[in-house]
Amino acid sequence: MEDLSSMNFSELCNYCIENIKPNKKSIIDLENYLIEKYDAKKVEVSKERLNIIKNNVVMLNHQHLLTDTKQLDLNTTDEQKSEMISIMQERTEQINNLTVEQLGLDIVVMAIVRNEKSLDLFSDKAKQYGLSLDEYKEEVLWLEMERSTEYVSMTTPLLQDEIKLFLGLEQEDLDNKTSRFYQYVLAFQNKYKK
Numbered sequence: 001m002e003d004l005s006s007m008n009f010s011e012l013c014n015y016c017i018e019n020i021k022p023n024k025k026s027i028i029d030l031e032n033y034l035i036e037k038y039d040a041k042k043v044e045v046s047k048e049r050l051n052i053i054k055n056n057v058v059m060l061n062h063q064h065l066l067t068d069t070k071q072l073d074l075n076t077t078d079e080q081k082s083e084m085i086s087i088m089q090e091r092t093e094q095i096n097n098l099t100v101e102q103l104g105l106d107i108v109v110m111a112i113v114r115n116e117k118s119l120d121l122f123s124d125k126a127k128q129y130g131l132s133l134d135e136y137k138e139e140v141l142w143l144e145m146e147r148s149t150e151y152v153s154m155t156t157p158l159l160q161d162e163i164k165l166f167l168g169l170e171q172e173d174l175d176n177k178t179s180r181f182y183q184y185v186l187a188f189q190n191k192y193k194k
Contacts, residue, residue, distance in 0.1 A: 002015065004188075004192035005192050005193050007189075009185065009186075009189060012185050012188060012189050013177070013181075013182075013185050016174070016181070016184065016185050016188060017174055017177075020169060020174065020184075022168070022169060022170050022171045022173075022174065023168035023169065024167065024168045024169055024170045024173075025166060025167050025168055026147070027108070027145050027146070027147040027150055027152075028147065029166075029167075030145070030152075030163060030166060030167060031108060031110065031145070033166055034110055034112065034143070035110075037117065038112045038115075038117050038118045038121070039112075039113065039115060039117055039118075040110045040111065040112045040143070041110065041111050041113070042108060042109070042110055043109050043110065043111050044109075045107075045109045049109075050100070050107065051095070051096050053107055053109070053144045053146070053153075054095055054096075054098070054100060054103065054105065054107070055092055055095045055096070056144075056151065056153070057103075057105060057107075057146045057149055057151045058095045058098075058103065059091075059095075060149070060151060061149040061151065104148060105146050105148060105149075106146060106147040106148055107144070107145070107146050107147075108144075108145045108146075108147065109142065109143070109144050109145075110142070110143045110145070111140050111141070111142060111143075112140065112141040112142075112143065113139060113140055114138075114139045114140070118141070119133070120158060121141055121155075121156050121158060121159050122136060122138070122141070123136075124156040124157060124158035124159070125138070125141060125155075125156045128156065128157070141155060141156065141159070142155075143155055143159075150167070157190070160187070161186075161187035161190045161191060162187075164183050164184055164186075164187035165184065165187050165188065165191065168184075169181060169184055
């Protein structure tokens with residue numbers, strides 16, 4: 001095997017195109033993988049948390065469902081910021097009024113509890129906060145997913161890369177160098193640069 005750690009990003013892209021076979025997996029496959037590898041558990045969530053997840057999924061994947069899809073500019077005056085806040089509140093209310101069923105969403109939340117299998121993930125999370133594993137007191141990592149859109153919430157960098165590599169690529173990703181392809185290559189690079 002070639003020395004992947006010394007390749008630049010462009011060389012890694014070419015390596016992946018030449019060596020990675022289409023291997024796309026589903027969110028259900030990911031759930032089973034997380035259960036097997038980390039003893040993850042599926043959990044019920046509150047209506048408030050469900051609304052937050054729903055909002056994230058709609059804003060990323062279903063903006064066409066909103067009555068106002070005007071792009072918001074972050075470089076605005078105070079008066080425009082007030083209008084922007086009003087638009088965001090209106091969008092949130094619109095999304096909250098739509099049910100998961102109306103949106104056709106299939107949301108799953110998983111909990112990864114701190115244990116021997118998951119210590120690397122908790123260590124990685126602690127690093128995000130500039131803490132040692134002993135200083136980091138959280139006992140659960142939460143992962144929110146939506147099956148139809150393949151939305152996966154942000155988590156630790158280590159787990160995020162692991163998820164991207166696990167979910168794999170389709171031939172279309174390799175042929176067209178999609179954003180999914182570039183995310184995969186970045187995760188691949190992170191794995192082999194160590």
